[in-house]
Amino acid sequence: MPVVTTAQLVKLQSRTENIRNICILAHVDHGKTTLSDSLLASNGIISSKLAGKVRYLDSREDEQERGITMEASGISLYFQILRKSMEGEEIIKNSDEYLINLIDAPGHVDFSSEVSTASRLCDGALILVDVVEGVCTQTHTVLRQAWVENVRPILILNKIDRLITELKLTPLEAQVHLNKIVEQVNAIVGTYFAGDVIGEETKRHEAEKERQLRQDKELESESSTELTFEERDDSNIYFTPELGNVIFASALDGWAFRIDQFAQIYAAKLGIKESILCKVLWGDYYLDPKTRRFLQQKHLKGRQLKPMFVQFVLENIWAVYDSVIINNNREKIEKIVKSLQLKVLPRDMRSKDTRALLTSMFNQWLPLSTAVLLAVVDKLPSPIVAQPVRLPRILSIDVKEKPINEVERGLFSCDASDSAPVVAYVSKMFAVHSEMLPENRRKQLSAEELREKGRLQRIARLHSSDTRVGEKPVLDATASDIDHSEIPISESLDASLEQLHLQSTIDSEDVVVSQQKPSEETFIGFSRLYSGTIRVGQKLYVLGPKYDPAFPDKHCSEITVKSLYLMMGKEMESLQEVPAGNVFGIGGLEGHILKNGTLSSTKECKNLAGVTLESAPIVRVALEPADPSEINKLIEGLRLLNQADPCVEVLVQETGEHVILTAGEVHLERCLRDLKERFAKIEIQVSPPIVPFRETIVPVSEHQPNKDNIQRGVVTLSTPNKYCTIKVRTVPLPSNVTTFLNQHALTIKSIMDERQQRNKIDLHATEEYEDAIKDITIKGECILNVDEFFNLLQLEFDKAGGNEIWKNVVENIWAFGPKRVGPNLLINNVHNYTRRSWQKYFSDTKMPGSLSSDINEVNSKFIEERASLEPSIRDFEEGIHTGFQLATKSGPLCAEPLMGVAYFLEDFTISIDYENVDISEIRQKLSGYVITTMRDACLQGFLELSPRLMLAMYSCDIQATTEALGRVYAVISRRRGRIISDELKDGTPFFQICALLPVVESFGFADEIRKRTSGAAIPQLIFSGFEMLDEDPFWVPTTEEELEDLGEKSDRENLAKKYMENVRKRKGMSTDKKIVEHAEKQRTLKKK
Template identity: 70%
Template sequence: MPIVTTAQLVKLQARTDHIRNICILAHVDHGKTTLSDSLLASNGIISSKLAGKVRYLDSREDEQQRGITMEASGISLYFKILREAAEGGNYTKSDEYLINLIDAPGHVDFASEVSTASRLCDGALILVDVVEGVCTQTHTVLRQAWVEKVNPILVLNKVDRLVTELKLTPSEAYVHINKILEQVNAIMGTFYAGDVMEEETRKHDAEKERLTKKEGNENSDIESSSSETILEERDDSNIYFTPDSGNVVFASALDGWAFRVEQFAQIYAAKLGIKENILRKVLWGDYYLDPKTKRLLQYRHLKGRQLKPMFVHHIEKIEKIVKSLNLKILPRDKRSKDTRSLLISIFNQWLPLSTALPSPVAAQPVRLPRMLGALPTSHAEPKTGFEQDLYNCNYSDSSPVIAYVSKMCAVFSSQLPENRRKQWTAEELRERGRQKRGELLLASNNRQGISLTDTSSDSNNEYQKIPISEDSNVINENEESQPKETFIGFARLYSGTIRVGQKLYVLGPKYDPSFPDLHCSEVTIESLYLMMGRELESLQEVPAGNVFGVGGLEGHILKNGTLSSTKEFKSLAGVTTETSPIVRVALEPEDPSEINKLIEGLRLLNQADPCVEVLVQETGEHVILTAGEVHLEVSKKDFDLRERFAKIEIQVSPPIVPFRETIVSVQEQNKELSTQHGVVTVSTPNKYCVIKLRAVPLPSNVTSFLNQHVITIKSILDERQQRNKVESQITDDYEDSLKEVANKEERVLDNEEFLKNLESEFSKAVEKEIWKDVVDKWRKNSSESKNSDLPLQIENDKDLNKQSSSVLTIRDFEENIHTGFQLATKSGPLCAEPMMGVAYFLEDFKISIPEENIDVTEMRSKVGGQVITTMRDACRQSFLEWSPRLMLAMYSCDIQATTETLGRVYGVISRRRGRIISEEMKEGTPFFQICALLPVFESFGFADEIRKRTSGAASPQLIFNGFEMLDQDPFWVPTTEEELEDLGEKSDRENLAKKYMESVRIRKGMSTDKKIVEHAEKQRTLKKK
């Protein structure tokens, strides 16, 4: 295959309708990088024999060592397709296409890279291993494609394994593939149903609000019913994968072949006398061909005859395919016992990898409304000239430049095109040789004392010096002065044409056109690059619709942002990520004098990795948060921080895992006790204020509801805080919440709807005596605090608002009470971890200040600090009045294992204190699908142990699944006679909750019950050396 030049690719960048921006998404080890290699081989970048072995787009050293992709990388490819002429059957017309391909990781720890890749592309190849079937990450990437409005193509990869490994017959393979299609389509159906229900709820709420405002409108009912009818009749056929529609590809990426049903339809249309468009629809499914009448039959018309489906009957015959296509198959390939070599020789000549996906012109009107903040199911029309240019992908000079930078890639400065040594041509090498020979001749003549003035002048005229050596010296000097790492923006241009030297505005994720001076900076485009995997090629300009690299953004964009030629355009929404960082470690340099290098390295790591979070704790420790154990190892030691950014030796603390503290309800038989349980009365040290507080465990359904609507709670509280502030003084917290709302796929409820739903959750617990007065007070408070602008509103109770002997009231200490409450809930009494599932009620607050202390301001400042600490201590004491519990961070663990390794997998999970949720055997395969819950605290080293115990046959996928209560009291000791008899006074059984609690307390420097000296009276014999 001839090598495609850069000039050919640059020429195609201006043909917007012939550009395809594609990303490859799949579960880990389903063949993404192998498929990329096969496509690269078609452009002559690598040999076709090395496809799947080179892993060309895995440019990092640790990617090659581990055999998994960790960073999304892009490359531009040339593709030429032959189309059949209108009159005859000769392929005379050819079209050229530019394929901007992005290979994304499949491991769950690097899901953020999938988000950045999908945002830049218009289409996605969703790979599924036909043997392993639909896995955890398959569901995740399908959802990512749905959210980003990316047009997916389903690639059923490793079809050869059905024959070579599972030994299935053609009919069995057809049934097996059909089941995989049904599973994928079922997932797509759930996404569609969720959007439809959300839109129906939204329309219902809008209609209800309109009817409330206009009660006298007679046509309202008719309009409402018509809108619901339109909603129900919406076509959903285009969201499913069916081979006859052309969005399903059967492939073997390792062998370098793929086909679609329509290609067989072209072959058999003339032979069977059936139109090609009809044959394309019946080549997949329960359709059969009557060999006598040449008629198509459905299953119900077979009448007991054993006929093969059309797909099985017409695709299995190798000899017919070879003869009809005039393929050259060597006799030694036919006689070979290796069936794979025969398949490769056939399919490589006939079925090149190719798919049909939308161009930027067709894709941007579908995707951009979502990015601009429109509702997921709405069909928005362009409202301004800017949006019109965006939707049309207009690259004229009059169109504004709008580009989205999805991430910043760290590149070695020596790899940049401007810093690479110039490759000499043959003519330049010959000229340099003549120049050197002339200089040597002149030097030798001068040593002999011979005057060669004329000769030297002639030689100087004949051999004009080429400033190659000088240029190379300049390059070396520049390399030494430049930093080792340079950040290149990985971007997609939606409108206009971007050029080198052009001045643009960088709009941050928090940018609002109403406040053009905030979160906006001006930058000059220093360089543009064509992404070619491991290499970059310099460009002078890039038209709309292309994926490219841009230099000069360092210091302006941290992780992602928008480039715009105008401040009137709003920033494009942030990417949606399916994982959040949960594992954290503290870092410090081995040499304390290198702390500045560590800080600089952390800054670079934070910019280079979209999922890493870097923070400094109150103790001064530098902490990084990562998505999982593999992500942590890659970030801190194997490559990024230690060897690339900081370049120093680093001490790493054991992983810091978050916990939550909660309390459990009293048994049903103790109803009288439960109403008074958790009540404490505490006074300030100066005895001026007395606080009576009660703690109550929240019902599990209320806790779940609050966890599901965290963003709604944040938006409501932030809206109250900002209501009376000047618009220009928008705080970062409020903007962060708005950004978070945009990123999460969660319907944000308004204030009234949220309160109504929360009240209904409380009402479900009314049958318990302990919650009877809670619901009553909640109704009272929610109705009285609708117009409140305060983050915390004290109850309007007679006992709390009655005037005391002094002029100070509870209102004067409202902020102090709120601060003490926040301190207590943020740092619980067990191990200083946040509380969860606990409700506090301020039963009484008494103020008794002597009359001689009449200075209100002075007394408020003196008493205020004591109120904070007293409120904090009261919350902790009332918490401990109940039976406390720890809540563990949990991973959802998905493992595929064979029958031989199933027992070993169970053994590893049980040793790690995990719990099996489900176990299913995949029909037609030897694999079991195991779903388990595993504590994050016990997960470190879990993947390596699983692979060792199963000899690499099983590999787990760990996804954060929230918190789960460990039903064990950390303070439990044997008390009854039976417990003392069985366990003894010190309880020989290990208290797991106490173990976790003490490990956290030791890490935080808190006191524990462990004794340094257990038995001081015992003799200690020291061995003399």
């Protein structure tokens, strides 16, 4: 293959209509990197014989070791199509050149954030499915990501060779199997389409209903509107081989084809139009050999005909494998080579490596790169076509709306002219060694430069030798490249020596600099230009993720573009400018962009929203340097890691500990390796993984009062000075309400944000509760307005039923917690005390006060109280609210957040002898006392009921053979997981197992299950939420039966207590552990 030069690729960047930006998405080990290797071989970057072995785009050492992709990496490819056309009797050959910007994304669930960043930069996607494993967990994820980003996909059914060599399927069985996979993928896409249609129609109906209500109000009449659904054309969203958006392939063996390739072959042989053959070569169609007519199965009338896809396509593929791999029949191989007019070298025919012969034959007959790149060019859109479709969703505007300003016109038309505004999106920042940058790369000298350098060195040696005074030095004839005569050099010697001295000085300075400054990490922005042309030295605005054009001075900074790069895998080439529609790297953003952001030449540009992360970080560890004096290096390393990884989060605890949050165990290992070897370059001590828990309560019988004969959960406490008494009742929330609050945490946050924006309060105030979102948000959440949210919340309470306290409870909600957005409620139930509820406060458009009080609705009685300086409950609303937030943030079991608890404030009384005290002084003291008393009342009420721990859970998907099934079950059971479902996948020997596994028990799970099954089972772990461990951590045997079964010492392990004490020990809290637990037990150790 001829090597494609950088100049050819740069030349194509300005031809926007011939650019294709694509990414490869799939489940782990479905063949993404092998496919990309084959595409790279078409450009001469690697040898075609090494495709699938080099894993060129896996540039990290740990990627090569594990055999999985961990970071999305991009490369630009050149593709040329030769087209023939007839002009009269003369055949004219035309060629079209295309630039393919390819991004290879990871398939492992821990690196889903890399899939998000890759799909945002692209207009098309290649979705790979292993035909043996079928549709897997991450296949669903990447299909959803492509749908959300409005990326047009092509389906590649990969590893078809495994159907022949491993499953031993016949061509007919293989067609049925392939058809099922296509149907499964289409079913998934269909659900996304239906969900979008229902959402859009519901919004349209609500808008129509609101318009009708306004109209009825004006006309003083009543009418109703019904929710109806318009029919939508969904024919263009599905994968159908006859349309050319399905590719059948074996990336390892280097072949791929679409239906139209075989239609073109057989059109001439059968005398049938190619367009007709394309429609009948897939599906339930048969060819009548006598009449040359196409029949469907119902017209066969008992005849044993084969489907056309089997007869004309699959049987040919099967015949090649049978002749070369299975039976290795030399005669048949020679016949196939002759009939297909292939050129196979004699040494390949004689080779014992049958795979090499097979690859050589398929590379000529059905080359993979040609089939895939032709499909990319034919079926995936150019930036000019894609941007008017994709950008409305990114900018959150209606597709039907026309662009209203210069920026939107430039974005929608992909305008690359100098007059168009520059708008680019940086999806992630990635780190590279400074020495890998083109400007720092050692330059290779040309032949002329090498000869000149040699001439100067010879002159220097000649000058340094001792010569007699007055004698003219001469050059040796063999060393001269001018002629064979003696040449006086006294005239040019001084100039030459000066030049050489200057060169040697520069070289020595370079050496000194390189010794003083070891290779450092430089951050490059992985970017896509949507409008304009970006140039080196140009000044641009960096718009942060929170940027709003209405407040142009906030979250905005100015930068100068230092460098632009053409992405070529681990290599990069310098560029001076990049026109719209291209994917590129950009330098000079360090300190301005943390993870993602927007670049624009104008502040009027809308912020291109952040990417959707499918997996929130859940696993955290605390870090400290092995040498305490290197703490600054650790802090700097964490800063660099936080910028280089789009998913990792770096925190500093209140205790001063440095903590990182990662998506899973594999992600954690990669981050620690990067810290030690690249960013901090020091030895680091890592704590055991810190897993989040939640604390909750379960209902107890109301007929079991506590020791004071008071209803359980009701606590009355007074402040230390006895001036104030608080009565709180603790009640567990219904499970469906807790789930609803978890699912709509972003709705609560957005309502608060909207209110604060309306009051021109800085959005930084919301950062204190953003952490609460990250581990409780369920992806795909729909943001509701205030009234919709509270109406649905009341419906959830009504569904729970069984308790009168939930009737109209929504009207009295005071606050959510912890951090103002969690799944716990503070409810006002004080007699003769009314305050605006949370719903009314946040739905009101008047000038507000604080969250806990509203000075604009102070009644006359309150004004009189304030005037007389006599404190009332309104003075302490903030303290009550703060006490509730503190209690829900740190529970009594192990200082973990609460979940699913409702606190009713039943009474708040103030009893002060105003004649003998200083009221102003008492008011100040009481403010602090109320906070601590409210917190203590909430925690005490929690403990009076039946407390429980909630465990973070992983949803675990495993594919295993029948032989490995028992060992998989044993490992899951030993780690206290449970099987949800297991079913045999049709047409395969694999069982699909779905299980739930506690995160705290998951560390080392993947390694253990691979070891136990000899690599036959690979688990995928996805965080699924929290689940209650139904075991009281304070339970001890008390009844006669329990004492008889377990003994006084309770020999059975209390799992909840074990987890609770481990967390308490880690946090430095007291535990019930004793050095000697049972001193009366017999000593069994011998004295030495």
